[in-house]
Amino acid sequence: KNEVEQSPQNLTAQEGEFITINCSYSVGISALHWLQQHPGGGIVSLFMLSSGKKKHGRLIATINIQEKHSSLHITASHPRDSAVYICALGGSNYKLTFGKGTLLTVNP
Amino acid sequence: DVKVTQSSRYLVKRTGEKVFLECVQDMDHENMFWYRQDPGLGLRLIYFSYDVKMKEKGDIPEGYSVSREKKERFSLILESASTNQTSMYLCASGQGAPNEQYFGPGTRLTVT
Numbered sequence: 702k703n704e705v706e707q708s709p710q711n712l713t714a715q716e717g718e719f720i721t722i723n724c725s726y727s728v729g730i731s732a733l734h735w736l737q738q739h740p741g742g743g744i745v746s747l748f749m750l751s752s753g754k755k756k757h758g759r760l761i762a763t764i765n766i767q768e769k770h771s772s773l774h775i776t777a778s779h780p781r782d783s784a785v786y787i788c789a790l791g792g793s794n795y796k797l798t799f800g801k802g803t804l805l806t807v808n809p
Numbered sequence: 810d811v812k813v814t815q816s817s818r819y820l821v822k823r824t825g826e827k828v829f830l831e832c833v834q835d836m837d838h839e840n841m842f843w844y845r846q847d848p849g850l851g852l853r854l855i856y857f858s859y860d861v862k863m864k865e866k867g868d869i870p871e872g873y874s875v876s877r878e879k880k881e882r883f884s885l886i887l888e889s890a891s892t893n894q895t896s897m898y899l900c901a902s903g904q905g906a907p908n909e910q911y912f913g914p915g916t917r918l919t920v921t
């Protein structure tokens with residue numbers, strides 16, 4: 702079993718819809734990261750969180766440490782949000798463990 | 810803004826060639842990483858370095874080596890490129906643990 706599982710693998714939405722991407726994990730962590738990768742582009746860190754909730758613009762990330770689960774929400778989605786979203790686990794060392802990513806397509 | 814740059818965006822090499830991929834960061838970060846990214850497999854760690862001249866193997870180090878002679882520069886070396894090393898290679902840097910990692914734009918390497 703993978704240490705980190707993301708769902709769904711693929712998600713298609715209409716512009717304006719509320720989007721949720723989920724990340725479940727099975728190991729203890731120090732922090733959980735959400736990353737964004739546009740087609741052909743590099744990877745950008747969106748959030749690093751160890752408890753509760755963080756918000757940046759239309760993006761919200763939550764984490765429940767007891768349930769080992771995190772969600773990334775996008776409100777009022779836009780075609781420019783189309784990207785791969787990656788969940789990554791941070792432990793006590795320098796390394797990250799990555800999920801396989803969720804491909805989001807937002808149609809106009 | 811943190812900037813991580815990689816020497817090439819696209820590279821085509823022949824089987825058996827020695828390949829150098831270079832990564833430079835401008836934020837004085839101690840930690841630097843090399844990953845490869847393949848469809849269906851996600852990001853996998855090849856090597857990382859936590860200080861100058863210090864390195865540790867990641868999950869898939871076979872066929873690769875690294876060099877870190879200066880803090881800002883981390884090189885990935887394919888001693889004898891093979892077709893199964895065709896991939897997207899991403900460099901990242903960060904500070905502390907757990908650390909937010911800053912990624913370069915990636916190098917798409919094709920080995921023919």
